[in-house]
Amino acid sequence: MSDSNPTEMATPPSCTADFCLIPIGTPTASLSKEVAEVQRLLKKSGLKYSMHSAGTTLEGSWDDVMRCIGQCHSMLHQNGVVRIQSDIRIGTRTDKKQGFQDKIDAVVRLLEKDA
Amino acid sequence: MSDSNPTEMATPPSCTADFCLIPIGTPTASLSKEVAEVQRLLKKSGLKYSMHSAGTTLEGSWDDVMRCIGQCHSMLHQNGVVRIQSDIRIGTRTDKKQGFQDKIDAVVRLLEKDA
Amino acid sequence: MSDSNPTEMATPPSCTADFCLIPIGTPTASLSKEVAEVQRLLKKSGLKYSMHSAGTTLEGSWDDVMRCIGQCHSMLHQNGVVRIQSDIRIGTRTDKKQGFQDKIDAVVRLLEKDA
Amino acid sequence: MSDSNPTEMATPPSCTADFCLIPIGTPTASLSKEVAEVQRLLKKSGLKYSMHSAGTTLEGSWDDVMRCIGQCHSMLHQNGVVRIQSDIRIGTRTDKKQGFQDKIDAVVRLLEKDA
Numbered sequence: 001m002s003d004s005n006p007t008e009m010a011t012p013p014s015c016t017a018d019f020c021l022i023p024i025g026t027p028t029a030s031l032s033k034e035v036a037e038v039q040r041l042l043k044k045s046g047l048k049y050s051m052h053s054a055g056t057t058l059e060g061s062w063d064d065v066m067r068c069i070g071q072c073h074s075m076l077h078q079n080g081v082v083r084i085q086s087d088i089r090i091g092t093r094t095d096k097k098q099g100f101q102d103k104i105d106a107v108v109r110l111l112e113k114d115a
Numbered sequence: 116m117s118d119s120n121p122t123e124m125a126t127p128p129s130c131t132a133d134f135c136l137i138p139i140g141t142p143t144a145s146l147s148k149e150v151a152e153v154q155r156l157l158k159k160s161g162l163k164y165s166m167h168s169a170g171t172t173l174e175g176s177w178d179d180v181m182r183c184i185g186q187c188h189s190m191l192h193q194n195g196v197v198r199i200q201s202d203i204r205i206g207t208r209t210d211k212k213q214g215f216q217d218k219i220d221a222v223v224r225l226l227e228k229d230a
Numbered sequence: 231m232s233d234s235n236p237t238e239m240a241t242p243p244s245c246t247a248d249f250c251l252i253p254i255g256t257p258t259a260s261l262s263k264e265v266a267e268v269q270r271l272l273k274k275s276g277l278k279y280s281m282h283s284a285g286t287t288l289e290g291s292w293d294d295v296m297r298c299i300g301q302c303h304s305m306l307h308q309n310g311v312v313r314i315q316s317d318i319r320i321g322t323r324t325d326k327k328q329g330f331q332d333k334i335d336a337v338v339r340l341l342e343k344d345a
Numbered sequence: 346m347s348d349s350n351p352t353e354m355a356t357p358p359s360c361t362a363d364f365c366l367i368p369i370g371t372p373t374a375s376l377s378k379e380v381a382e383v384q385r386l387l388k389k390s391g392l393k394y395s396m397h398s399a400g401t402t403l404e405g406s407w408d409d410v411m412r413c414i415g416q417c418h419s420m421l422h423q424n425g426v427v428r429i430q431s432d433i434r435i436g437t438r439t440d441k442k443q444g445f446q447d448k449i450d451a452v453v454r455l456l457e458k459d460a
């Protein structure tokens with residue numbers, strides 16, 4: 001436990017976040033239009049990102065990553081979506097700098113020994 | 116779709132977020148010490164919050180809520196936890212202002228009609 | 231690492247799961263009607279559960295808990311919801327039997343020492 | 346609302362699930378060994394799956410997918426991990442059959458029109 005006031009602490013300088021954004025109350029069950037809009041925003045953001053079928057993974061400082069996801073909500077609200085829910089898995093670590101590709105590589109190296 | 120640059124947009128002015136924080140590589144399987152530290156930080160934050168068995172729900176602006184969760188990570192890192200993963204469910208809406216208690220009340224009112 | 235075939239293993243005999251179910255493509259942004267339906271199903275299930283503003287926590291065997299959440303999807307599909315997404319946080323442990331109330335109690339005991 | 350008893354309903358015949366499994370109380374902050382074990386189990390399961398940096402996506406019936414994730418927990422418990430938490434995003438739909446690659450393709454087609 002620390003003596004410093006944690007509410008004045010800086011947020012982590014780097015993180016990996018994976019988010020899945022769901023518009024609620026949209027007229028159709030298709031989400032591809034909204035997901036494409038999100039991808040366009042991410043491209044403009046300058047952050048490193050990677051889309052997969054269940055979400056998008058982002059890398060950057062905690063503040064940059066979270067602002068970017070918040071802007072995705074704001075943009076879709078501006079486009080007329082009245083309610084949005086996102087699930088975010090976010091990880092931080094102090095023992096080493098590890099990007100999202102490094103995480104995959106570490107597992108693949110282990111699996112290659114099986115062959 | 117908007118002409119404005121979404122990467123310059125403001126994040127949502129209000130949100131409800133539920134987060135579950137998991138320290139990784141800690142010596143024991145118990146997390147109650149870390150969860151208690153998080154609760155102490157939340158108390159100091161001034162944000163409205165409510166702990167349940169699978170996480171803690173927070174209310175506030177997108178930026179305040181996300182900074183607070185980031186500070187929980189920073190505080191535990193400072194306490195020696197080298198890796199932390201959080202799962203965050205975050206919702207925003209523009210049609211009405213709804214706090215987390217309002218969401219429960221809306222469901223309870225429907226269930227009371229069953230009796 | 232084990233010699234036994236893991237695809238023939240039994241699933242865990244007990245777990246705690248917290249789920250947040252989101253109907254997609256519904257005409258309105260309100261989810262309280264669907265959440266109330268889910269609560270009615272849970273009541274009939276015989277499983278121990280607790281609703282909070284960001285989801286519902288369930289206790290039971292892995293198979294019973296997962297079947298119950300799957301039945302919530304099936305029920306809402308039968309009611310006309312064409313697409314549903316759930317976020318589930320599920321935990322299992324072998325060192326002790328811990329229900330969801332025990333998890334809260336462990337934290338509250340630590341916080342009471344602050345006073 | 347239906348007259349049939351929802352607790353006797355079948356679970357959905359197909360789903361897409363993305364899960365991120367976290368061992369708790371392990372001696373190190375590295376999870377690559379456990380993730381590799383999970384990938385080996387998935388390979389034996391016969392289910393269609395795809396690993397990414399923030400989890401693994403699975404396709405199959407609700408029961409097959411959930412049993413498989415439960416077996417990942419059981420296997421790691423047997424290997425000595427005393428506590429495990431998974432975050433699962435699971436989606437079901439009745440309007441069409443859509444695998445996880447179809448979801449990506451639908452977005453990519455929209456983005457290609459931007460060029």
